Amino acid sequence: MSRDDGKSPGALRIVLAEDQALLRSALTTLLNFEPDLDVVRACADGEAAWLAVHELKPDLLVSDIEMPVLTGLELAVRIAERGIRTKVVIVTTFARAGYLRRALDAGVVGYLLKDAPAEQLADALRKVQRGVRVVDPQLAVAAWSESDPLNERERRVLRLAGEGVSAADIAAQLHLSHGTVRNYLSEAIGKLGAANRIEAYRLARQKGWL
Amino acid sequence: MSRDDGKSPGALRIVLAEDQALLRSALTTLLNFEPDLDVVRACADGEAAWLAVHELKPDLLVSDIEMPVLTGLELAVRIAERGIRTKVVIVTTFARAGYLRRALDAGVVGYLLKDAPAEQLADALRKVQRGVRVVDPQLAVAAWSESDPLNERERRVLRLAGEGVSAADIAAQLHLSHGTVRNYLSEAIGKLGAANRIEAYRLARQKGWL
DNA sequence: ACTGCGGAGTGACATCTGTCACCCCGATCG
DNA sequence: CGATCGGGGTGACAGATGTCACTCCGCAGT
Numbered sequence: 200m201s202r203d204d205g206k207s208p209g210a211l212r213i214v215l216a217e218d219q220a221l222l223r224s225a226l227t228t229l230l231n232f233e234p235d236l237d238v239v240r241a242c243a244d245g246e247a248a249w250l251a252v253h254e255l256k257p258d259l260l261v262s263d264i265e266m267p268v269l270t271g272l273e274l275a276v277r278i279a280e281r282g283i284r285t286k287v288v289i290v291t292t293f294a295r296a297g298y299l300r301r302a303l304d305a306g307v308v309g310y311l312l313k314d315a316p317a318e319q320l321a322d323a324l325r326k327v328q329r330g331v332r333v334v335d336p337q338l339a340v341a342a343w344s345e346s347d348p349l350n351e352r353e354r355r356v357l358r359l360a361g362e363g364v365s366a367a368d369i370a371a372q373l374h375l376s377h378g379t380v381r382n383y384l385s386e387a388i389g390k391l392g393a394a395n396r397i398e399a400y401r402l403a404r405q406k407g408w409l
Numbered sequence: 410m411s412r413d414d415g416k417s418p419g420a421l422r423i424v425l426a427e428d429q430a431l432l433r434s435a436l437t438t439l440l441n442f443e444p445d446l447d448v449v450r451a452c453a454d455g456e457a458a459w460l461a462v463h464e465l466k467p468d469l470l471v472s473d474i475e476m477p478v479l480t481g482l483e484l485a486v487r488i489a490e491r492g493i494r495t496k497v498v499i500v501t502t503f504a505r506a507g508y509l510r511r512a513l514d515a516g517v518v519g520y521l522l523k524d525a526p527a528e529q530l531a532d533a534l535r536k537v538q539r540g541v542r543v544v545d546p547q548l549a550v551a552a553w554s555e556s557d558p559l560n561e562r563e564r565r566v567l568r569l570a571g572e573g574v575s576a577a578d579i580a581a582q583l584h585l586s587h588g589t590v591r592n593y594l595s596e597a598i599g600k601l602g603a604a605n606r607i608e609a610y611r612l613a614r615q616k617g618w619l
Numbered sequence: 620a621c622t623g624c625g626g627a628g629t630g631a632c633a634t635c636t637g638t639c640a641c642c643c644c645g646a647t648c649g
Numbered sequence: 650c651g652a653t654c655g656g657g658g659t660g661a662c663a664g665a666t667g668t669c670a671c672t673c674c675g676c677a678g679t
Contacts, residue, residue: 219502224527225435292429317434352626363608366666379627385667395635395667397607398573562656576636589657595637605636605665 210237211328214255216248216262216271217241217290226261226317233321245269252278252285259324264291264298272298275305288327290320295407297347299338309333347408353387356380358409361400420447421538424465426458426472426481427451427500436471436527443531455479462488462495469534474501474508482508485515498537500530505617507557509548519543557618563597566590568619571610 213230215238217223227241239255242248246268252260260278262271269277275287288309289302302310309327311320312335323333349357359369370380384396393399403409423440425448427433437451449465452458456478462470470488472481479487485497498519499512512520519537521530522545533543559567569579580590594606603609613619 219523220526221500221523221530222432222435225432225439228527229435229438290431313429313431316430317438320431361607363603363605363611365605376628378629381666381668382628385669388667393573395573395575397571401573586658588659591636591638592658595639598637 206234206237210235211259211324212255212257213238213259213261213324214248214251214257214285215241216243216245216251216260216266216274218243218263218266222313226320229317230321230324236321236324243267245271245274248274249277252283256283257285258328260285260287261290261320261324262287264289264293264302272301272305275302275307279306286327288324288333293407294335294338295405296338297407299334299407303334310338311335312338347406348390349387349403349408353383353390354403354409356383357387357396357400357403360384360396361404361409416444416447420445421469421534422465422467423448423469423471423534424458424461424467424495425451426453426455426461426470426476426484428453428473428476432523436530439527440531440534446531446534453477455481455484458484459487462493466493467495468538470495470497471500471530471534472497474499474503474512482511482515485512485517489516496537498534498543503617504545504548505615506548507617509544509617510557513544520548521545522548557616558600559597559613559618563593563600564613564619566593567597567606567610567613570594570606571614571619 213236215223215227215230217226220243223241223243227238230236230238239257240251242251244267248260248262248266249269251257260274262274264271271289271291275289278285278287286309287305287307288311289307290311290313291298292313294312299310309323309332311323311333315335326333355373356369359372360366364372366380366384367377369375370377373380384399387403388394388396388399391399391402393402400409423446425433425437425440427436430453433451433453437448440446440448449467450461452461454477458470458472458476459479461467470484472484474481481499481501485499488495488497496519497515497517498521499508499517500521500523501508502523504522509520519533519542521533521543525545536543565583566579569582570576574582576590576594577587579585580587583590594609597613598604598606598609601609601612603612610619
């Protein structure tokens with residue numbers, strides 16, 4: 200059904216993954232407007248996107264990060280692992296160094312922000328197809344600046360604390376002692392230069408480290 | 410400049426306010442595609458939108474809620490206060506009863522969710538123009554369920570507390586005493602059935618009461 | 620076998636939080 | 650006028666949180 204809509208035979212075949220319906224449908228329409236681009240499927244979650252990539256072997260997967268079932272990053276990892284030739288471009292709201300780092304590690308070839316205008320998206324996709332890596336410039340810098348100072352234990356503890364769980368309850372959940380949890384939190388707070396757990400949580404989250 | 414692009418003379422003149430550039434430009438393009446709709450300006454924040462409404466007196470303002478400088482709800486209130494005849498339609502990610510309630514109080518004529526497909530948007534705008542109120546059906550119900558138990562002081566205090574500001578600092582910022590702030594927080598925590606400020610903040614926020 | 624190191628824990632201390640009972644004062648109502 | 654109410658405040662107390670110094674243990678290295 201995507202072959203009779205006036206696309207040139209060599210058009211770039213794209214699978215789009217984005218959970219917000221409004222944006223999904225708007226982007227599908229816009230991209231399909233370009234004669235050399237062909238959105239062959241638009242998916243609302245990571246699982247559907249994975250199936251679509253598997254079934255249709257598109258040239259490109261254009262994906263959000265925060266989606267139900269499977270995130271865009273997990274999707275990218277899977278695609279790399281299975282050696283599928285579909286190139287992955289991430290399009291996300293989150294200008295977080297941690298996300299970009301993880302995306303690049305997963306072999307993603309493009310990382311764009313949702314606060315760039317739509318026109319740039321089509322251009323970026325063409326560049327990517329020609330083999331150019333496209334990363335939003337602000338982020339390319341940020342990614343090499345700070346790296347996540349937290350270790351896995353601190354992350355786990357901070358994540359729970361950020362949801363309002365008390366030190367005692369965190370200790371119970373993680374089978375640690377009350378005091379140890381507080382030590383970890385204290386370390387995390389120190390490393391992040393925060394004044395308390397709430398601020399620490401916010402900072403870590405906004406950097407994409409949580 | 411918006412008169413020579415093939416719109417019919419009676420086309421609906423629309424100002425669009427949405428902070429995410431990708432969505433903003435995509436919607437502008439899509440809506441302009443409809444011959445009877447004319448996006449005369451697309452703004453990235455509430456302040457710009459306010460100026461645009463003032464200057465252009467459009468038929469419709471289509472606005473996001475969470476935007477820099479001035480939220481969509483504040484914008485709606487202002488428009489109502491000044492007696493401007495522009496109708497306001499809110500388009501947001503947030504299916505929160507509190508937001509809808511406040512929007513309706515501010516005289517908004519449409520409240521749509523970003524997880525409806527784009528085609529519905531144009532339809533909704535036409536309906537609104539014909540004088541029909543359009544509210545996303547799931548929400549219309551939810552809006553009458555629980556009502557916001559917090560008063561303005563509790564809201565202000567809780568908002569700051571949720572950002573990691575300590576009781577003492579909140580007191581300083583709001584010119585209240587240390588103890589009073591804690592009293593307000595305590596009330597808020599109680600009313601929301603939370604265990605501490607962090608949980609209270611999360612609950613209030615997710616209900617759209619913050 | 621001695622050393623070093625990282626994960627986990629303890630104990631003590633100063634603050635911060637959450638709760639509650641009660642006070643003060645200006646407005647509003649009967 | 651007296652009663653009552655709401656915003657704001659105080660003081661006291663228990664418990665939670667943040668910080669630090671120090672211990673214990675297992676597991677590399679050499």
